[in-house]
Amino acid sequence: MDAYDEGPKTRPGADGPPGEPAGDGAADVGAGPEGVVSDGAVSDAPASGRAVDDDAEPDTAVRGDAEADSAVRGDLGTGDLIDPRDPGDLSAPRDPSASYDPGDPVPAPGGPGPGQIRGATAGIAALPLRSQVAAAFALAVVAVVTFVHLGMVFLHVAPSNTMTKQHGRAIDDWIYPEFEQNWKLFAPNPLQQNVSVQVRALVRTPDGISRETGWYDLSALDGEAIEGNLLPSHTQQNELRRAWDYYAGTHDSKNRPVGLRGDLSERYLRRIAVMRLAREHAGGAGAVVERIQVRSSSTNVPAPDWSEEKVSDKPVVRELPWWIVPDSDREGGLTEVSAR
Amino acid sequence: MNRFAPAVSRGISRVTESALGPYQSAMIRIGFSATWLLFLLREYPHRQELYGPESPWSWDLAQQSVSGNGAFSALLWSDGQGWFEAVYALAVLSSALLLVGWRTRTTSVLFMIGVLSLQNRSVFMGDGGDNVIHLMAIYLVFTRCGQVWSLDARQARRARETRAPGQPPALDRVGIALWGVMCLALAAASLTGRLSTGWLVIFWGLLAVQALWWVVGSRARTAEPRILLDVVANLVHNAALVVVMAEACLIYATAGWYKIQGSRWQDGTAVYYPLNLDYFSPWPALSHLMASHGTMVMLVTYGTVIVQVAFPFTLFNRRVKNVLLAAMMTEHAVIAVVLGLPFFSLAMIAADAVFLPTSFLRRLGGWAARGRAALVPGHRPGLPGPRQPEPRSGERNEHTHVGFTA
Known part of the structure; x- marks a missing residue:
């Protein structure tokens, strides 16, 4: 599901972060939230938090990537030299220049102490458990709202059908006044x-x-x-x-x-x-x-x-x-x- | 479940750790704000007739119409001429500022207010192009659309370059002042009872989130709350980008699938008819020429339906998607001139641009930067061009911006 183009996946280096997110991002953005939703939106939050936490566990892997990152910082623009990141490792920072952390004055090259942020500097994996729960909750809410909105817009532009006949009022309440739309451009027949x-x-x-x-x-x-x-x-x-x-x-x-x-x-x-x-x-x-x-x-x-x-x-x-x-x-x- | 778990957690990781599609979101920001800005400037001589208190769709008519559906329009707060001019000027200014990417969190909200105020004031003046801009203006508020190709990105880069490691970011005076002005304006609107409860919650919520963002960025002792906010902002951005893309797909799918049911689209003559409508033929000789070859008309008619119906499915294949994207953009460019619908076409091209490949957009940015360097001697080429691969870090350092968050 490539909504966008992207560079070859073996080049996560210098031009990775800005270019790559656009890549199969479309697929992931769609797949991520839906996966959670299908498991039962909000109640699933702790489970998904744990899944990410597990991945973040091995500190050594993170540190390994942090070292790779310093190499990246050394030669921006030659991302090809960097080994491709282990795709299973979620916690590694993707953006070399992002590793500075204003809230954390000492970037802590070694293993961060307990209670501190482990290696990663962004994303849900960079958070301790209680914040992960909050983030997972936010993810569930955003996913549900997105899903409902797109469903409502779809039903609004779709022809009259079983669902719109049963729930027409709910759809109209959601759509009107600000999301009203009509795309029957010169359709079904142009004006003659x-x-x-x-x-x-x-x-x-x-x-x-x-x-x-x-x-x-x-x-x-x-x-x-x-x-x-x-x-x-x-x-x-x-x-x-x-x-x-x-x-x-x-x-x-x-x-x-x-x-x-x-x-x-x-x-x-x-x-x-x-x-x-x-x-x-x-x-x-x-x-x-x-x-x-x-x-x-x-x-x-x-x-x-x-x-x-x-x-x-x-x-x-x-x-x-x-x-x-x-x-x-x-x-x-x-x-x-x-x-x- | 075990097979899916890694994929799901990988997906979650991606949508939380960065705001995806920085170039695409910049493209739609620039595309829609430019379209609306050009439209407002073009209609400046007609602004009274379109949206002014003495428009044929008079203030009273608009008031009665809107009282039925509760649409948002600041123009209906007062029927004064001065107020109208001020709102129109604000709409122009906010489009220009959003175009150059100055404080996009705040200006995207002002842009939405401008678009909604004018369009909801006179609903019968618009066409499909206005409808696209209306929807996208709302969705843009939720994106982090200033990560690249913006003054925000340049400011963030400069702040990063001049700051010693470990130092907290400098106080953002402009941002705080802007936030204060917004608070005052919103307080005035709230106290005079102009806003519905829903809009009150939304606007105050946006200001509160921005304040929280700023406080967390400058005061929090650990990185945790800031990262959490960043995660939520990324989630919202990524969801909004999905909605923008889905909306574009719905536009094409609706246009295409309804056409299939039309007899004229079936018999291959549909394109002939708009070319013969007085309201859509600014160049009659050209229109007649294009409408005079039966086979050509049929090919264009069938081609239009095929492309519109097929487009959403081609997202699964990069190459086919790009070919269709080029075809649709070309068709819209032709429509702009031949049917006399320049702003509709521009809005549709802006919507299409969300699907442009990153590699192409980066090249485009490079050309723009070089072009500017050639035109403006003394500019360092590439700054603040798109070649700086640090959109996310730019965004990260933006947390002192005060205004609205997305």
Whole structure:
């Protein structure tokens, strides 16, 4: 399970520590915690602690490696000269430069006394038993949280199934609001129509006359802004497009809102339309937008040249009712400045 | 059991003694912070429309929407214009600082706050790229992402070089000041009742852990408590890295497996359609050219599905994984231009980068260091380049950093 590349395993020397961890780390990170979990998470803690302790026992082996390390320190960059570490020895320090220990002023070249840290300077094996128990407990907690989180995310993105039907509430509680995600990118089928959102307005001109404007194709304006643009803005690419999707998703075919979100989506779409109309100076200078009407026009993307499929090229129009524009929608002031 | 015991204890030893994948975690730190920073700078002229109090998705609308799901957004603490500008500036600043790896423990949390505040404020402005950044910003908090290619690493190296053996590390005044400022800010947010209980626990917990880390590093008489903290930090880092990798796999698996069920992906025409959508064709002539050859469209359509479905399984084989990784990064680079989705593509490439081989990343770092040395005369090449093989020791000496821990 090589998520990463790594140097040959016979070179644990100078470029070992930074490079090597990335190596089969992916495998080990996965295997380690799971092994503990499968044995019964928390209750297993002392057992795994003991396993590591046993490995750390032979002080001579550790000291042997410490000597090897001083050799490493002598010639950094020529790790090839160092014998490969006994893979069974867990307690040996892996990083030569890590052997200095601020909490332990005398690095103790000989055998460390009882109660002191034995040889190793990192990892669970470097700890006395009581701390090993604490570390094992931490390992169990981290492993369980990781496992549960990945399971929840998996169930969240998976199709509706036995587990999501039974535990949908628990999954949603875990995922929402911060871990929500949707990766059905152009799937199961890509969108096959160009949906164009258009708006017209009833405006009152400064001399008190009310009149109706023509249709403004807001999506076409977005398209113009996107064309030839290496860095399209979210305001051009997502704002109106997603607002329309939101509206369509929260209204039935007779444009009746479904729940609170239906109301929110209506107000959102209206505010976008009013802002864009102001940018286009709809109705001329000084005119006030009193009412607006939004419609969508969906045109199928024509079938490819090489295909024998026939699709209608007639746009399907969906007209929404006229909406009264409240004053609060006109006060945005996001007209010229942010229109760039 | 006897056969597995050595493997299990070896695994436990590895995940406790070091924070694995230092170069990969640096890559995702740099990748996501750069993507978000570039996005914020590009949208600076549009910031009011996207996230400002007078956005079409107005402050009131956002408030009502968020009150239903409890998402975190500092922007909803006040509808003032000044507050908005301050949060936007903080988001820009935290991305830049995380990019260069300054106090990554603190800046990664600030980065997450910036990302969540803006994105949760205006959920309907984002796309898949924002979604990736949102998730990864949270996961980054738990990684030790400043082990290499960062100012943190450089500072740790300098501290190590100038310190006599056996001396305790010098007092980290900047770190303590930063920690104090964070405490004050969090206290203000807590006292005014802006934060939910969950976030209070998380933020105060992070500050407390950092304080503990610092106290243990400078006061403890034996190495034991410090090593224990180091073990826990390594565990959390390694778990977060697994989550990042699994998340990337889930993205591809979801995208791929759902595509298999679509008739257009089956009949080999799917790629033709996005190329003909007005919202995703900034270069119509190029799009039409690419969409005009039936066989090519089919090969790309099938190739996309195969690569996406296969990718998670190729992690078992290094070479095949690298080939697919190169293919996916190339496809995202093409998508950036052809479909006009630069920030989405950049975010996906950043996510892919967590799977890049260490040998390649080290070479990349070498090139970067040499490039900088050529551009900036007087710089010693390779410093603080990635050739210094001491990420872990760098991290070890970081325990005086005050801020947030991971």
